[in-house]
Amino acid sequence: MIGQLTIPFRLLVACIYLFLLAPILIVLPLSFSNDSYITFPPESWGLRWYAAMFSHAGFAQALWISFVIAVTVTILGLAAGVPAAFAIRRRQFIGREFLLNLFTAPLLLPSIVLGLAILLVFVQARLLGTYTGLIIAHLIITTPYVIRIMLTAFSTLPPSVEDAATMLGASPFTVVRRITLPLMMPGFIASAALSFLLSFDEVVISLFITGPRLRTLPVEIFDYVESQTDPMTAAVSVVLVAATLLIIFLIERTLGLSKTIGK
Amino acid sequence: MAAITSSVPIAEAPASRRKFPFLLIALLLPMAIINFVAFVLPVIRLGMISFIESRSGGVLTNNYTLENYADFFTDSFSIELVSNSLLLGFGVTLITLCCAYPIALFLHRVSPKWRNMLFVITVSPLLVSSVVRTYGWMVILGDQGVFNGILMSSGIIDSPLRLTNNTLGVFIGMVEVLIPYMALSLIAGFGRLENVYEEAAASLGANSWTRFRRVILPLTAPGIALGCLLCFVLSISSFITPKLLGGGRVFLLATEIYDQAVIQLEWPTAAAISVIVLIIFGLALAVYSRVVKRFD
Numbered sequence: 001m002i003g004q005l006t007i008p009f010r011l012l013v014a015c016i017y018l019f020l021l022a023p024i025l026i027v028l029p030l031s032f033s034n035d036s037y038i039t040f041p042p043e044s045w046g047l048r049w050y051a052a053m054f055s056h057a058g059f060a061q062a063l064w065i066s067f068v069i070a071v072t073v074t075i076l077g078l079a080a081g082v083p084a085a086f087a088i089r090r091r092q093f094i095g096r097e098f099l100l101n102l103f104t105a106p107l108l109l110p111s112i113v114l115g116l117a118i119l120l121v122f123v124q125a126r127l128l129g130t131y132t133g134l135i136i137a138h139l140i141i142t143t144p145y146v147i148r149i150m151l152t153a154f155s156t157l158p159p160s161v162e163d164a165a166t167m168l169g170a171s172p173f174t175v176v177r178r179i180t181l182p183l184m185m186p187g188f189i190a191s192a193a194l195s196f197l198l199s200f201d202e203v204v205i206s207l208f209i210t211g212p213r214l215r216t217l218p219v220e221i222f223d224y225v226e227s228q229t230d231p232m233t234a235a236v237s238v239v240l241v242a243a244t245l246l247i248i249f250l251i252e253r254t255l256g257l258s259k260t261i262g263k
Numbered sequence: 264m265a266a267i268t269s270s271v272p273i274a275e276a277p278a279s280r281r282k283f284p285f286l287l288i289a290l291l292l293p294m295a296i297i298n299f300v301a302f303v304l305p306v307i308r309l310g311m312i313s314f315i316e317s318r319s320g321g322v323l324t325n326n327y328t329l330e331n332y333a334d335f336f337t338d339s340f341s342i343e344l345v346s347n348s349l350l351l352g353f354g355v356t357l358i359t360l361c362c363a364y365p366i367a368l369f370l371h372r373v374s375p376k377w378r379n380m381l382f383v384i385t386v387s388p389l390l391v392s393s394v395v396r397t398y399g400w401m402v403i404l405g406d407q408g409v410f411n412g413i414l415m416s417s418g419i420i421d422s423p424l425r426l427t428n429n430t431l432g433v434f435i436g437m438v439e440v441l442i443p444y445m446a447l448s449l450i451a452g453f454g455r456l457e458n459v460y461e462e463a464a465a466s467l468g469a470n471s472w473t474r475f476r477r478v479i480l481p482l483t484a485p486g487i488a489l490g491c492l493l494c495f496v497l498s499i500s501s502f503i504t505p506k507l508l509g510g511g512r513v514f515l516l517a518t519e520i521y522d523q524a525v526i527q528l529e530w531p532t533a534a535a536i537s538v539i540v541l542i543i544f545g546l547a548l549a550v551y552s553r554v555v556k557r558f559d
Contacts, residue, residue: 005372013369016362017384020442023399024391026409030402038402040409084294091287103294106302110500110544112517113537116524117305120312120534140301143294201392204502208525218394225398225507229405237395244390 024241031234038229049235059236062220069131069216070199073138077195078188080139081146088147089154100151104144114140115208122209129211137205142195149194153187193251197244313534323530331535340514345539348499348516351430355437356494359445360487362438367449367486368479371456382450389443397507400436401427404508428510436504441497445490452486485558492551496544516540 026040031049033042053059087093088100106114118137119128127133157180165175203218210219217240225233316328335341366385370378388396403409404426411423426432456479464474480487502517509518516536524533 005369009365009369013365016366016442019362020388020439021384022403023396023439024388025399026402027395027399038405038407040402040412080293080297083290087287087290091290093284093287099291099295102303103298106298109302109306110496110517110540112500112502112520113309113540114302114305116520116530116533116537117309118301119524120308120530121300121305136297136301139297143297147294197390203392203394207521218392221392221394221398222503222507225394225401229401233398234402237392237398240395241391248390 027234027237030231031238033231049232052232053235058220062215062217066217069134070196072135073199074192074195077139077142077146081143082150085147085150089151103147106140107144111204115205119208128209129214133209138199142198145194146191149191150187153184157183309534312531313538315531317531331531344516344519352495352499355498356491358438359441359494363442363445366446371453385446386443393440393503397436397504404432428512430513432508433505433513436508437498441494444493448490449486452483456482488554495547
């Protein structure tokens with residue numbers, strides 16, 4: 001009888017799960033509403049709001065801008081974060097701990113404070129409302145995760161494996177291509193996927209530094225939700241969730257999610 | 264660090280010191296530049312601007328002053344902001360704990376076949392943007408929303424309940440947004456809980472309430488402390504959910520930072536409030552580390 005799951009307890013947990021998933025579950029049927037305003041259940045069904053979304057200049061443009069920024073941030077974040085993680089894990093130098101703490105410290109700062117702080121510097125540097133500004137700001141959010149993941153990835157690859165390959169006559173290039181890269185691949189893919197998702201979903205910091213001509217999708221949705229209540233936001237939300245699921249599905253198919261996370 | 268340096272043979276030290284570590288610097292430089300431009304510099308500037316005197320209309324002067332902080336602490340509205348934020352932080356944390364604890368306990372006890380799937384379901388909301396989830400709540404809780412619709416069509420109420428554009432709506436939305444974080448922290452701390460302890464307590468005559476209070480709760484306390492710290496800190500600094508579900512009628516430190524910075528353009532005031540938020544963070548962290556020390 002110890003540790004048994006009684007019926008009332010099961011019901012309680014089911015209710016909490018319903019509460020947890022309710023806002024996501026409600027958005028899907030609502031996006032197929034053909035009504036002009038939010039009614040639930042919708043009086044007529046259809047794809048009206050999906051069509052409206054793709055012909056809405058703001059959303060279509062914002063989707064493209066968010067995509068470009070997320071891809072750039074992913075590439076640059078790996079380019080900066082992977083070598084830094086390598087140096088911190090494999091090299092001995094004074095201030096190693098300090099650099100690690102410094103590079104992962106942005107995680108600890110609330111994004112509302114970090115957003116304001118970045119605004120105050122970027123307004124002087126004339127980076128507000130520019131691709132450069134948004135990319136730099138997103139990099140500071142994604143790189144701590146890249147470094148953390150890659151530190152774990154590098155520590156699962158003992159130098160002795162590479163030394164063994166070298167001793168058996170492999171050239172440095174072959175060692176990197178046949179030993180280091182394949183073993184690092186799950187770490188790379190996990191970092192890349194997380195960077196993309198974090199950048200694509202980032203809203204608080206973007207709110208501070210987007211300009212009227214350069215707005216990311218989450219910022220566009222935020223402003224739209226604040227001013228209008230029609231089912232178009234539901235359609236945009238479904239596209240956003242579907243894109244996220246697609247990325248996770250692709251990783252799962254190519255690597256296996258559990259392998260990617262490392263344990 | 265000291266141990267590593269001393270393990271290097273003394274004869275080699277001068278040679279390696281003379282060699283300039285080009286490779287090491289090349290590896291670290293890009294990351295250091297990003298960190299400096301988007302973190303170190305902004306944080307320093309934030310601290311400085313919080314002491315700068317501003318003329319009306321948000322024009323910055325070159326004079327340093329304590330006025331921004333003095334104004335904050337003497338204004339009854341800002342005292343209200345602090346108490347609203349703290350109440351929201353404590354309240355949301357407590358309710359989130361009550362919702363997430365059964366989930367964590369269930370995941371701990373359910374058969375492994377179900378555990379993985381339910382774990383994925385528990386954390387999956389983290390992958391959905393908080394804007395989307397908050398929008399979902401606006402659809403459910405609004406005056407013409409799903410919840411009021413069901414209650415009115417079934418004749419339980421005549422006029423819609425006010426569930427959005429007020430503190431209640433913010434509470435509901437925040438609890439839902441934070442449950443996955445709390446559940447993750449709790450699950451991480453549930454490893455020490457084993458059935459044998461409960462069986463031992465039961466064989467000594469403890470009823471189920473006593474077993475929960477004297478065995479389960481103390482064993483899972485470190486996870487509870489971690490989850491509470493995380494949720495408190497996240498709810499104090501959250502902005503999207505209070506802004507949208509509060510409809511501009513719920514005034515918190517985080518929403519005030521945004522309003523002062525982006526709408527009023529009063530950057531020194533916004534910076535001073537940010538510093539106060541960071542101080543509250545520091546205090547929460549200090550309380551947490553004192554509490555955790557007690558467990559050991």
